[in-house]
Amino acid sequence: MLVKDLLGNLDAMVPFSWAEEWDNSGLLVGDPESPVTGVVVSLDPTPEAVGYAVEKDCSVLVSHHPLIFSPLKKLDVSTATGKAVSFALKKDIAVISMHTNWDSSPRGVNAAIAAAIGLESVSPLVPSVSGAWGLGALGNLPSALTGRELGQAIRSALMLSRLDLYGDSHRPVYRLALCGGSGGGLWDGAKTAGADAYFTSDVKYHERLEALYEGLILLIGDHGEVESFSLDALAGAVSEASGFEASVFRSTPRLPVVID
Known part of the structure; x- marks a missing residue:
């Protein structure tokens, strides 16, 4: 299976046309012709999530939140987004985002x-x-x-x-x-x-x-x-679409410290 095949299967299950007009879902980084060796699912496409995909020998990261949301005027690798994009490209990791189309899905x-x-x-x-x-x-x-x-x-x-x-x-x-x-x-x-x-x-x-x-x-x-609660459901959908059992990357919640 190639990345473009996985993208087509996902589109058939949870159409990207369901996304809101302001959204940016779909293949955001990567080569559609690259082979799929495995898939990781995450809430956010952070550098850590990309690194987890590399560790798992998975060539695709499917995130809920988009890697690129607003138009990029430059690719600064000192920023979280720039680092994630650069890391994904270097390691040939395709990043697919399923945002508001997943929100609007009957299984989302x-x-x-x-x-x-x-x-x-x-x-x-x-x-x-x-x-x-x-x-x-x-x-x-x-x-x-x-x-x-x-x-x-x-x-x-x-x-x-x-x-x-x-x-x-x-x-x-x-x-x-x-x-x-x-x-x-x-x-x-x-x-x-x-x-x-x-x-x-x-x-x-x-x-x-x-x-x-x-x-x-x-x-x-x-x-x-x-x-994050829906990541298991998203992993199930991605597993069906890819034929691989999707791994879930769970980041530690960044919650505020309550000061008494």
Whole structure:
């Protein structure tokens, strides 16, 4: 199998056309004609992730977040992106990113999180118009939980090191909306859909104020930790597409130190 064949198989399973217009998914570094010797999956295409692929004798790194997001005006190898690009090229490692097309997949980030939490009657929070499943997820809890109990259940299910709760921790939650990654801007959609609580990351101050004023309970996790939960599901899809058992590179979460 060549890199271009793997790319075609991935496109058939999780089409790159599902990606948002502002996104940069697909083959970002590498030769489409190079052979695939193995595949590593990671959240971020860091120099460490590329190095892990080299150690595993894998010629392809499939990352969730794009290696090149904004246009590069120069390739400075003293930066993390420049070093990763240079390292990948030197070692003939192809880097494929599956970002918002994976977010929108019926087996992607949000679907995996919803399943782990145990939501029922799950639907996308924002249905897709491009043929994908959609962004976020919305579903009913099997039985009502207080905000605090729900937060504890989410933290346990996703193995999160921390989870912040805003709102009435004692109020019962029957319906939960969620969005892996930066979902602060979708809080109003969660409220409109009848959610009692919304679980996401990267919520801005004024988004939080508005959501709380409208009566939502907010559960906010770390962007990287929350999305990392879907890496096993992504590895499964990549394994099917490549014929190789994909290895998962898990970086240590870079979380802030709480100062008492």
